[in-house]
Amino acid sequence: xxxSKHLRWIRPDAVVEALEGIVSNVPSTNVKPAADPASAARxxxxxxxxxxxxxxxxxxxxxxxxxxxxxxxxxxxxxRIQAQMVADxxxxxxREVELTRAHMVYCLFRHAASQAVRDIAVRTGERLVMRHVxxxxxxxxxxxVGLSITQRAAGSLASRWLPIAGAGxxxxxxxxxxxxxxxxxxxVLDSPVAQEAA
Numbered sequence: 001x002x003x004s005k006h007l008r009w010i011r012p013d014a015v016v017e018a019l020e021g022i023v024s025n026v027p028s029t030n031v032k033p034a035a036d037p038a039s040a041a042r043x044x045x046x047x048x049x050x051x052x053x054x055x056x057x058x059x060x061x062x063x064x065x066x067x068x069x070x071x072x073x074x075x076x077x078x079x080r081i082q083a084q085m086v087a088d089x090x091x092x093x094x095r096e097v098e099l100t101r102a103h104m105v106y107c108l109f110r111h112a113a114s115q116a117v118r119d120i121a122v123r124t125g126e127r128l129v130m131r132h133v134x135x136x137x138x139x140x141x142x143x144x145v146g147l148s149i150t151q152r153a154a155g156s157l158a159s160r161w162l163p164i165a166g167a168g169x170x171x172x173x174x175x176x177x178x179x180x181x182x183x184x185x186x187x188v189l190d191s192p193v194a195q196e197a198a
Contacts, residue, residue: 057171
C-alpha cells in the first residue's frame, strides 16, 4: 500500500482533534523537586520511554486492518505518557506551575515537527522566551503538527502488516521519541525561561 492509501487510516483532522485533547489541559504532577533534577529526569525519562515502548509495541501487534485501526489510539496513549513525563520533569525542577499549553506543545513536538512549533519559543542568549499563543494560533500550530505526524505515520503504516517485526520497530520508535521529548523538556526546564506578555 502506498502512503497516500494509508492516509484513510489516519485522518489529519482526527490527529489534530486528538492533539487538542492532549494539550488542552497540562497534567498535574505529584513529583517533588529533586536535589539533582537533571539526573532524576533522565531516570524518569527512561521509565516513561520503556512504558511508551511497551504500550506502542503491544498496540502494533494486531496484523492488517486491525493494526491500522490501532494507530491513532497508539499515538494518543504515547502523547499522554509523554505529557505526564514533561509535567513530572517540571515537578523535579520545581517549575510545574510555570507549564503552559505552549510549553507542552513545544516539548512534545519540537523534535518531530520543528517547523510547526518554531514560533512558540525563541532563544535570546541564555533565556528561552515562550510566546503567548492565542487559541487560534495554537490551533494553527496543532494543524501543522498534525499534518507532519500524519505524513510520517502514513509512511510507516506498512509495519502494521508485519506483526512481530513491525511491533518491534514501532516500540523502538516510541522509546526513541519519548527520549527526544525528555531532552527537549530538560533543555526548556533546566534553563531560564520567560513567558512573553500577552
